[in-house]
Amino acid sequence: MRRALLFVALLMFTGVLGLARTVAAQTSRSVYIRAGSLLDVHSGHVLQNMVIVLDGDSIDRVTKADEITIPASAKVIDLSNAFVLPGLIDAHEHIFLTGEDDGRYDEQLLKESYQYRTIEAIKNAWRDLDAGFTTMRDCETEGAMYSDVDVKTAIDRGLIAGPRLEVATRALSTTGGYPLEGYSPEVTVPSGVQIVDGPDEARKAVREQIKYGADFIKVYGTHKFYFEDDKLVSIPTFDLDELKAIVDEAHAEGRKVACHAYGDPGLHNCIVAGVDSIEHGLDLSDDDIREMKARGTWLCPTLYAYITVEEDDLKESDGTVSRASVHEISFKKALAAGIKIAFGTDAGPFPHGTQAKEFEYMVKYGMSPLQAIQAATIKAAELMDYSQEHWSKEVGAIDPDKYADIIAVQGNPLDDITQLEHVKFVMKGGVVYKNDFVQPSVDKLTQ
Numbered sequence: 001m002r003r004a005l006l007f008v009a010l011l012m013f014t015g016v017l018g019l020a021r022t023v024a025a026q027t028s029r030s031v032y033i034r035a036g037s038l039l040d041v042h043s044g045h046v047l048q049n050m051v052i053v054l055d056g057d058s059i060d061r062v063t064k065a066d067e068i069t070i071p072a073s074a075k076v077i078d079l080s081n082a083f084v085l086p087g088l089i090d091a092h093e094h095i096f097l098t099g100e101d102d103g104r105y106d107e108q109l110l111k112e113s114y115q116y117r118t119i120e121a122i123k124n125a126w127r128d129l130d131a132g133f134t135t136m137r138d139c140e141t142e143g144a145m146y147s148d149v150d151v152k153t154a155i156d157r158g159l160i161a162g163p164r165l166e167v168a169t170r171a172l173s174t175t176g177g178y179p180l181e182g183y184s185p186e187v188t189v190p191s192g193v194q195i196v197d198g199p200d201e202a203r204k205a206v207r208e209q210i211k212y213g214a215d216f217i218k219v220y221g222t223h224k225f226y227f228e229d230d231k232l233v234s235i236p237t238f239d240l241d242e243l244k245a246i247v248d249e250a251h252a253e254g255r256k257v258a259c260h261a262y263g264d265p266g267l268h269n270c271i272v273a274g275v276d277s278i279e280h281g282l283d284l285s286d287d288d289i290r291e292m293k294a295r296g297t298w299l300c301p302t303l304y305a306y307i308t309v310e311e312d313d314l315k316e317s318d319g320t321v322s323r324a325s326v327h328e329i330s331f332k333k334a335l336a337a338g339i340k341i342a343f344g345t346d347a348g349p350f351p352h353g354t355q356a357k358e359f360e361y362m363v364k365y366g367m368s369p370l371q372a373i374q375a376a377t378i379k380a381a382e383l384m385d386y387s388q389e390h391w392s393k394e395v396g397a398i399d400p401d402k403y404a405d406i407i408a409v410q411g412n413p414l415d416d417i418t419q420l421e422h423v424k425f426v427m428k429g430g431v432v433y434k435n436d437f438v439q440p441s442v443d444k445l446t447q
């Protein structure tokens with residue numbers, strides 16, 4: 001049965017690859033994109049009647065339509081009735097999760113092989129690309145070891161279709177600090193992360209993960225939480241010495257550290273230890289915000305993920321408080337304080353390809369539409385920079401010499417941010433993967 005599934009999956013992905021190769025062949029000659037409206041994400045200006053000239057997988061130049069003569073032999077992509085902007089970046093998602101909040105997490109780790117989960121991850125990555133996310137930061141494999149490195153490599157080599165990936169591999173937590181949990185002590189069960197205790201184990205784990213392909217290190221500064229007296233209480237995992245060992249070792253290797261953390265000491269310890277980003281960042285105290293501002297620590301908030309579980313939280317707190325309500329307050333304070341914010345969604349527990357809902361809540365909680373788009377383009381690219389990769393020079397804007405990662409929607413998202421939930425055109429590296437302006441696309445993985 002497993003071989004049959006693998007064979008079917010290979011057929012499906014071969015079809016996607018065939019599409020990509022066909023379009024790539026079609027775009028091997030000079031390519032010109034007519035853009036009716038084009039967003040300059042740096043300035044926020046909307047430029048009218050522009051032409052984007054491609055050079056292979058990159059952008060050669062961007063010019064006004066009346067200042068260029070398009071050769072008769074050139075391939076022209078007509079987006080003159082569309083709003084064009086850079087490919088989006090999701091700086092926090094999990095392609096190896098498929099419906100965790102439907103109770104599948106234990107089943108995934110206990111019953112599904114790494115190979116099967118990799119097939120699921122490829123499908124999830126395709127859905128994200130189809131939704132306009134041409135670059136993503138995958139924030140750990142949830143028990144699938146180093147399989148994210150393989151997916152990244154397969155995408156980079158053109159074997160499968162998907163966003164550009166920056167990967168964390170296994171992530172780190174402490175004994176008792178991550179599922180699987182609740183099983184008999186006599187039964188050995190897998191963990192969704194690499195478990196380490198003490199500074200020495202922590203350093204060794206960082207070295208190991210980088211050895212096997214980690215682009216950054218993901219740590220869980222908190223894990224368990226509960227509601228008490230209308231408050232969210234979070235339990236720390238690592239102590240400060242352990243976190244400092246992780247950060248020092250990662251930084252020595254030129255890698256950044258992302259810290260999953262809610263409030264209380266666990267989050268504060270991550271900031272003091274020098275992590276580069278706080279993931280989620282619920283229940284930020286005023287001291288935490290001041291410290292993040294002083295250190296230049298990023299916040300990757302993932303607001304929508306907590307909207308999807310708000311009903312469950314309210315049941316647990318007798319209707320008094322939810323993680324979403326706590327998070328709204330923190331996000332607004334962080335925004336007002338000028339904390340650096342990158343777009344991330346935590347897609348995985350909720351369906352891939354739907355994470356553009358995050359924009360709605362970023363705007364609802366105080367960002368301008370332009371700020372939200374910048375968080376998902378130039379800001380997210382900056383967060384993803386590390387010593388061996390300079391994402392901000394390659395993605396995040398429609399600029400000369402950057403990759404030709406381009407999307408388009410029907411209306412102006414600066415007027416209606418929900419337009420980004422309905423991306424109609426997707427190009428990554430000069431290859432068109434979706435163009436609903438010509439003909440509505442069919443999901444290649446459900447045929």
